[in-house]
Amino acid sequence: MGHFLKSLAIAALTALLLSAPTARAEGDDEVFNAITGEDLVALLQTQGIAASLTQDGYGDPLIIAEAGNLAFSVITYNCNGDANAACGRLQLAAQFRLPDGASETDIAMMNAYNQQYLFGRAYIDPYGSATVDYTINLSHGVTEDNLVDNLVIWIHVLDNFVTGLNWSSVST
Numbered sequence: 001m002g003h004f005l006k007s008l009a010i011a012a013l014t015a016l017l018l019s020a021p022t023a024r025a026e027g028d029d030e031v032f033n034a035i036t037g038e039d040l041v042a043l044l045q046t047q048g049i050a051a052s053l054t055q056d057g058y059g060d061p062l063i064i065a066e067a068g069n070l071a072f073s074v075i076t077y078n079c080n081g082d083a084n085a086a087c088g089r090l091q092l093a094a095q096f097r098l099p100d101g102a103s104e105t106d107i108a109m110m111n112a113y114n115q116q117y118l119f120g121r122a123y124i125d126p127y128g129s130a131t132v133d134y135t136i137n138l139s140h141g142v143t144e145d146n147l148v149d150n151l152v153i154w155i156h157v158l159d160n161f162v163t164g165l166n167w168s169s170v171s172t
Helices: 003-019 037-046 104-114 144-164
Strands: 049-054 061-067 070-076 090-098 121-124 130-137
Touching: 003 121, 037 049, 037 061, 037 070, 037 144, 070 104, 070 144, 090 144, 104 121, 104 144
Parallel strands: none
Antiparallel strands: 049 061, 061 070, 070 090, 090 130, 121 130
16 A cells, blocks of 8 residues: 555544544543453444454463554553453554665664654664554553543554655565
8 A cells, every 4th residue: 555545544544533432421531540451452443443352472462453554553561461451551563574674764764753753662673673652551540531542642653653654665
């Protein structure tokens, strides 16, 4: 998919997230100190994001999701190796394979992204993939509206990251 179509798909998903009602009833101020993998998948799905639940190598919940044809993961922390536990920290991450390995240009683009944007962290991972991630801490309480807002921010992070990359050398 070309850069223009990817940006268009991301823009459409952002509009959907901003206009979609949250899963809670109006006036309900539920606060999450942690969230289960099942509840997080349900929240992602109510926001129009395709998501499925699995487990990581430690037994913690791991969510595989897709937004605007870009795959990403939601890695959970503070779950104590329990696939059914509520987890206090979430890391949304997307990786893009660099077929020829990381070049000096790729590294410069990661640095430029990190200097230009407030949200998200861009880097070359140990396997040579271009990676962007965004961490959400729930441990002292986050409302559902705030959690949805963080998902909107993540979609913007993905869009900013994709826009800044040379798609002729990067694939998902």
